[in-house]
Amino acid sequence: MQVANDTVVQFKYTLKDEDSQVLDTNVNNAPLAYLHGHNGMLEGIENALTGKEEGESFSITLSPEEAYGERKEDMIQRVPVKHLQGAKKWSAGMMATVHTEQGERQVTVAKVGKFMADVDMNHPLAGLTLIFDLEVVSVRAATEEELEHGHAHGEGGHHH
Template sequence: MTIAKGKVVQLTYTLRDEQGDVLETNEGSAPIAYLHGYNGMMVGIEKALEGKAEGDSFSVTLPASETYGERQADAEQRVSVKHLQGAKVWKPGMVAVVNTDQGQRQVTVLKVGKFMVTVDTNHPLAGRELTFDLTVAGVRDATEEEVAHGHAHGAGGHHH
């Protein structure tokens, strides 16, 4: 079965920076799952996986525009320190998680005050060319419920 819109894809990945250093991986762990064609995965990854099948392994280098986006110069924002998740004491350069109307988002701490923090709302990997080593662990037809919800359920996917 090949990857196309309406298929649930399970995959393992290793994310590398411009120097080839590993930034993140799920190798040795359970594969992640997503519903192909429903905006649940980076556009560049979906394009690279289109037409691939279970067992396929390959690497793809993608521009920022197809992964975490270009860096936005005007992306600084002041927020209350109580909204930051991930640590008790904050220092410039640390990455925090904040809840937004669009869900959780990673931000980078720029300045720390007693009650307020200035953060960069660009994703920490925005503006970078990244390489993904991908292995397709499984491909199956999505259920009607998964299509209605717009995401994969079960192992590696969303749990309600």
């Protein structure tokens, strides 16, 4: 079966930067699952997977615009340290979670004081050209429930 809209795709990936440094991988873990054509994956990855079949491996390079966007310098915000979640003690460069009006958001601590912290609201991978090594593990038709919910269920997908 080929990857197409309304299929559940499981895949393994290795994410690298332009210098071929590995940033993330799930090669030794369960494959990632998503419902193709339902905006649950980076558009560049979905486009590259369209038409592929189980067992195919390939690499793609995504520009910042195709991935997590360009870095925006005006995305630094000052927040109370008590609103940072994920650690008890903070220092520059650490990842934190903050609650915003749009829900939880991952941020990077830029500077921290006793009561206030400057956080970078850009996605950690914003501004980077990314290389994805992809392997299609399986492709199957989505269930009615998955189509109704708009996401894949089971291993590598959503669990209710």
